[in-house]
Amino acid sequence: MYEFEMTRPTTIADAAKALGDEDAQALGGGQTLIPTLKQRLAMPSALVSLGAIPEMKGVCMSDAGEVCVGGATPHAVVAAEATAYPGLAGLAAHIGDPAVRNRGTVGGSLANNDPSACYPAAALASGATIVTNTREIAADDYFQGMFSTALEDGEIITEVRFPVPEVSHYEKFVQPASRFALVGVMVAKFADGVRVAVTGASEDGVYRWTEAEAALSASFSADALADLAVSGDGMISDLHGSGDYRAHLVKVMTGRAVAKAA
Amino acid sequence: MPKDNGIGAATTRREDIRFLTGEGQYTDDINLTGQAHAVFARSDVANGVIKSIDTTAAMDMPGVLAVFTGEDFTEVGGNPAGWLINSRDGEPMKEPKRPVLAHGKVRHVGDAYAAVIAETKQQARDAVEALEVEIEELPAVIDMASAIGGGELVHDEIETNVCFDWGWIEDNRAATDEAIKNAPHVTTLELVNNRLVPNAMEPRASTADYNPGTDEYTLYTTSQNPHLTRLLISAFVLGIPENKLRVVAPDVGGGFGSKIYHYGEEALVLAAAKKLKRPVKWTASRTEAFLTDAHGRDHVTKIELACEKDGTFIAFRTETMANVGAYLSNFSTATPTFLHGTLMAGNYTVPNVYVNVKAVFTNTAPVDAYRGAGRPEATYSIERVIDMAARELGMDPIELRRKNFIKPDQYPFASAAGLEYDSGNYDAQMDKLEAMIDRDGFAARRAESEKNGKLRGLGVNAYIEACGIAPSNLVGVLGSRVGLYDAATVRVNATGNLSVMVGAHSHGQGHETAFPQVVADMLGIEAESIDIVHGDTAKIPFGMGTYGSRSLAVCGSAVVRATEKIIAKAKKIAAHMLEASDGDIELKDGQFSVAGTDKSVSFGEVALKAYIPHQFPIEDIEPGLEETAFYDPANFTYPSGAYACEVEVDPQTGKVTVDRFAAADDFGNIINPMIVTGQVHGGLAQGIGQALVENTTYDENGQLLSASYMDYCMPRADDLPFYQVDHSDGTPCTHNPLGVKGCGEAGAIGSPPTIINAVVDALQSGGHDVAHVDMPLTPSRVWTAMQG
Structure with missing residues (x-):
């Protein structure tokens, strides 16, 4: 780490004020930021902890x-x-x-x-x-x-x-080392339709799989996904899986999430 | 005999109390008055020319005491390879100098080219960033096949990237070629034995202290073998006389081979301590551990198995490229050769074996022995190609192995790869294994898995390894530059308790518990009165340390020999005390008695007499009761085993789950079955880790992509099944006094092919035409293989 000042405000107003300083950085639970600081990959002049605000x-x-x-x-x-x-x-x-x-x-x-x-x-x-x-x-x-x-x-x-859906489930296929989501799919069925959000897969970050939402809104079952295809284009490709593999998992995990939704 | 803590007792490990309560004393726990801190500047390119290093700004930083560069070590020696390998044409291997700090060129990401010593670690780290360094990046040599082909060189002065091109046994080459040419059936398999990062829980650390008054150095360091480290520093690198250098390896948090070797950081802190006349400390970060600990494995192999139509083996022939990385680590040349090629006959009566190994320099971290060291690579190649041959021949894989096993009446057995196996019973192990894994129930379990949409496979494996390294005479002929005996001193104190100083080093093996069991058993006293002293060259006799599952077989034998000398002398003392003849004295349950009488003295009384020698026959017997023995084994030991596992593959994701795993091992006699079980469990976890999750990946520029636990996967408890382990009824080693063979590496040797064999079996059961998948079998790789 490089040296930094650390404050622990107890109100949102004080935290916002402290974050007004140039190079100040908010600190939540620190599960990403602290390892980043230890690697000297960031050098904020001040950390503003948000952990003491009731x-x-x-x-x-x-x-x-x-x-x-x-x-x-x-x-x-x-x-x-x-x-x-x-x-x-x-x-x-x-x-x-x-x-x-x-x-x-x-x-x-x-x-x-x-x-x-x-x-x-x-x-x-x-x-x-x-x-x-x-x-x-x-x-x-x-x-x-x-x-x-x-x-x-x-x-x-x-x-x-x-908002609380009627039924929902999050199905995660973990990246073996980090156990972050290699692909994670949250399916949430509301009265007015189904929402499907996919994490871990896309180079654009989390996204809604709208084709699946339409299919599942019509029929909330894993079978409803059968005719859908997911392209590997734009999917993350790395040590742990190709874009095509992630695309495949998106469909598998969505189906499993639907099957387990409660 | 103290059955509760003698030979064969499952005594709990006494050292665990301090480890589990946080009272262990590791190198980083040692803080010396006035110590300064070293931080290394490491290359972020894989291959480059060091154009300039300007230390001016760094020297002006707060707290900075000194800056070292490669320039400061041009007058000292290189860190040598411990084993000379000659190529097939008789030429000795290429041995580029491995300097304390890189000089002229950097050769892998993480290669240290400078070090800053400062009052605090933080200040040293800041100053490293203030070094003004110009390194001209060159194309990196990463892929072994390309490296052999020429182009960019890792070491300009040796004009090739091939360290050696070795044949074993070269005289068998023509016969093996001919046998394969004429064979009715040949199975060919190309495979990769994946590179592994050792990942000891404790990163490397070294603290040096220098006493200007006496010109003596003390090095506290994370070592599996303090005497070897001292020898390398004294005789090869810094030239500090051995009698002026004390090396202490205190508690060490795991080594797996990576802490056998001497590393430049040890030499650097010693030199810095002398220059500054202050203690200097360095502790690796986890990133440094990933980048600079000697990695393991990394073979690319083509193996052929020739056999008759009925499955009788005719020949094994392998061609292997072995990555040695950027520099030759101390045992890097022995691992892919004599620890690998000599095992290429496996457990089999195959008459022809030929092994060719090209060792290749690349711009990657050095590669050296890692739990199993060569034997896992041999076992993996042999046992994968046998499984493939069984499929091709339409034979049961267990029956094919049994057909070719060496039989119990064939020992001693001269293998076609040049070793003489002393004992074993592979069919008995396989019988036991089939019962343990419940082979008869497999079909029903497979059907059940299929009902749940999963593919189930059964994999088996038989292994043999060579441990207890090693007969010095033999390895000397084969190119070893060191002897491989070990040593023990048994000191009976005046009050009857014992200190046993051993050359082996315990960093997870449980010596502090197991060695006293041996001595207690021999003397008929309680093990609690015996302590093991290890890890300090100022306290222990010159032993060669712990690796290759050698501690009990070699150092334990030295303990036996020294204890035998103690008994012989104690009997003389007892005879004097009892006014009898030496030959009439018997030792039983800690009592020396005159045969056929009720006259006796206790072991404690004899000890006291030895140190308070009043009315003592000093003309016949020296006072004191302390004996040393060196033990040099007559042969390797040959642990063997049969392993089986069942896996489930999720065909939708490619995820492999190990459902059951059975290990039937033959370690010869067992001193402490609980410790042996623990060693097997740990070895299995490491082997399953290699098979399923661990992979070390460099990109084409030589950047280590798997340089943290975010990307390098270690096996976790929920990746592993409950193991069935059995090591009862072993066939004793015939040439060491305990009849022991060694158990530390077996699990890591036998498990990878077992897993792959099972996964291939599962995939084939699902109609997937997959003959082989390279490790690690991550979900992504398995799924990709299934796509055809």
Whole structure:
């Protein structure tokens, strides 16, 4: 690491103010940022921890029936407390390992938008609302390609509101080493249609598989996918699998997610 | 006899208490007053000319004490290869100098070309970034076939990338060629034995201390063999007299071979400590471990098996390219040759064997012995091609093996690859294995898997390896530049407890528990009163350390010999005390008694008499009770085994799940069955890791793509099944006093082909015409193979 100043504000307002400084960097659970700093691949002058802000923590239900998760809520808490949305709780319960789940936060994951992270699939498939200190952003507008989001510099994810589908499931095929998603598919069936979000596969980051959404909205069964083809073009190709392999897995994982949706 | 802690007792490991409670003392735990910190500047290109290194700015950084570059070590020696291999044409191998720090050229990503010593590690790291370095990048030599073909050179001065072109046994070449030419059936297989990163839990670390008053150095370092490290530094690299250099290898957190070798960082901290007259410490980061620990395996092989129509083996012929990386690590030339080619007859009565190995320099990390060292490569080639031959011949793979097994009445057996096997019983192991794996139930389990949309396969394997390295006379003839004996000193203290100083080094093997069991058994006393001392050249006799599953077979034998001397002397003392003749003294349950009488003295009383020699016949017997023995084995030992596993393949994703795994091993006699079981479990995990998940990938520019755990997959508990392990009823080694063979590497040797054989069986059962898939069998590779 290089040297940096560290602050732990206790209010969103103080955090936003601290992040106004040039080269200041927000610190969520640190599951990506801390290893990056240790490798000296980033050199922020100040870290602003979001971990000491009570109003950014916890899981609750909104009057509209959404599951609302504070931006600084660790995955383990979501896994334990988002019981109203089993698909979301199940997704959180299988991110990384226990250490990651006790430190990593939903806000950190969505702000980083790693193309292999799990939470972006949950947010996009749910049609979630990303609430920041300045505005509300629809998930469909939020994700803008790998490691890229609609967030402005210094903007803080304070809460994420997840509409609760009738049934849902997140099916993940892990990259063997990192156990990030080689391909992860979240299927969420709402009264007005099915949403399917795919993570891990595309060079553009998380995306909605609209053909599958249409097919599953017509008939919510794995068989409904039979005639769909997924192209390997634009899919990530690396040590762990080719684009064609990932494309194949998108369909397999979607089918499994549908079969397991509850 | 103390049955609860003597030979054969499953005593829990006494060293685990300190390891599990965080009380182990590793090299990085040692902090010396006034120590400074070294950080290395490492190449980020695989091949390049060092045009200039300007240290001025770095020297001006806060806390910086010294900067070293390759220029500072041009007058000292290179780190040598420990084994001379001659090519088929009689020419000695090419031995480019391996300097302390790269000089002139950098030759792999991670090659250190400078080091900064500063008050703190952070300051040293900052100063490394302040070095002004110009390196002109050259095309990297990565692919072995291209490297052999010429073009860019790893070492300009040797004018080739081929270190040697070795034939074994060269006199058998023509006969083997002829046998294959005339054979009714020949099975040919090309395969890759994937490169592995050792990944010891503890990264390498070295701290040097220099005493200007006495001109003595102490090096604390992560070593499997402190005396060998001292010898290399003293006789070859820095020239520090051995009597002025103490090497201490304290608790070491895993080695798997990678900590056998001397590395430049050790020489650097010693030189820096002398220059600064301060202790200097270096601890590798995990990234440095990935980039610079000697890697393992990395063979590309074509093997042919010639046989009769009935499956009788006629010949094995292999051509192998073995990657040695950018420099010759200490045993890198022995591993693909005498630890590999000599095992290429396997467990079989095959009459013709010929092995050709070309060792190839590339712009990658050095490659050397890694758990199994050559024998896994041999076993993998043999046992894969046998399985393929069984399919081609329409024979049962177990029956094909049995047909060619050496039979129990054929020992000692001279193998066609030049070794003399002393004992074994491969059919008995296979009988046991078939019961363990429940072969009869396989068909039903396969049907059940198919019902669930999965493909099930059964894979078997038989292996033999050579351990207990090694007879010095023999290996000397074969090119070894060291002897491979070991040594032990048994010191009986005046109060009757014992310190046993051994040349072997324990870094996971459990010596501190197992060796006392041997001594306790021989003396008839409690093992708790015996402590093992290891890992410090100032305390132990000159032994060769721990690798090649040699500790018990070689050093344990030295312990036996030294203890026999103790018993002989103690009997003399007892005879004096009992006023009897030496020949009438018997030792039983820790009591020396006069045969046929009730007169006796205890072991403790004899010990006390030895050190308080009042009324002692000093004209006949020296005071004290301490004996040393060196043991040089008469032959290798030959552990063997039969392994089987069942896998399930998910045809939709290619994911392989190991459902059951059975290992029937013959390790000869067993000192502590619990420790042996643990060694087999660990070896199996490593072998299954190689087979399914571990892969070391360099891109064409020589960048290590799998340089962290984000991309390099280690096997985890949920990748592994519950093992069935059986090592009872072994055939004792015939030439060492304990009858032991060695168990440390077996699991890693026998398991990879077992897994691949099972996966191929599964795929074929699903109608996929897949004859072979190279390791590791990641889901992506298996799925791709299934696509045809």
